[in-house]
Amino acid sequence: MTDPISPSGSTVAEAEAFLAAHPEIEAFDIVLHDANGIGRGKIIRRHELMSIYTGGRHMPISILGLDICGEDVHETGLIWDQGDGDLKAWPVPGTLKALHNTKPARAEVFLSLYELDGRPMTSDPRHALARKVEEYARRGLKPAGAFELEFFLLANDRGADGKVRPARDVLDGRPSHKTEVYSVDHLHGMLPLFSDIYAGAEKAGVKAETLISEYAPGQYELTLHYREDVMQAVTDGRMPHFGTYNGNPLVMAAAVAVDEICTEEALAAAESVNEGALRAIDDLIRQYEMPAHTVGFGVKGA
Helix, strand or coil, X not given: CCCCCCCCCCCHHHHHHHHHXXXXXXXXXXXXXXXXCCEXXXXXXXXXXXXXXXXXXXXXXXXXXXXXXXXXXHHHCCCHHHCCCEEEEEECCCCCEECCCCCCCEEEEEEEEECCCCCECCCCHHHHHHHHHHHHHHCCCCCCECCEEEEECECCCCCCCCCCCECCCCCCCCCCCCCCCCCHHHHHCCHHHHHHHHHHHHXXXXXXEEEEECCCCCEEEEEECXXXXXXXXXXXXCCCECCCCCCCHHHHHHHHHHHHHCCHHHHHHHHHXXXXXXXXXXXXXXXXXXXXXXXXXXXXXX
């Protein structure tokens, strides 16, 4: 089959080879990442995959104008100003992967958004990152980094006081009430879960490496292999970030893209939303007596 011209560089041959090698796959997650690095999209059936590789898939522009909770941010100009229209999403080469331990068996493929004439959609954070990589290249520079994932493991049920609780160890059911930073014994109790994470990462082609117990009950950190190609790290690293005090490179690039299109009024409105969110979070912290606090600067809050 002659490959159509895909602006992303995806090929029909990649999809054909994958389907031939994985007859067990019944469905596919097609994923477009928004400005917060959150994967949004659809689940399609096996017979629908080839059409995405031969003609792309229409996806709404508004996906790139959502906040962290999936609500429309009208100030981006990507909602009603554009009529919430569709553009073409095309597969990102090399991202068609089988998913670990799914029943029935599923796979996933990442997408990026393009104008109907094939030009990259400027608000797509993947394209924003590509622009920055090209800018660095013109200066003779090449961004690289070692990535990590930090996360909490929480119990399904709350404590008697209504607060969330760290998950108990998988092996012996031991609760976690202390910081236990860098505790190897603490890691041993979660080994069945972590072994499954490593297996899933290997299946996705992600080089997961060192694991540590972090600085809070139920908090862990997993590092990923050093990469010299930041674009590829975003593609196969499944949205990690550079370090404890740094941002996901895809989200950082998205912030640059937003800065290019936002007006002063829109940014002021976004800061107001952030300040309101921080106040609401502070109220919850006080209500549930959580050992936490908020920090905010401009449109950024934590």
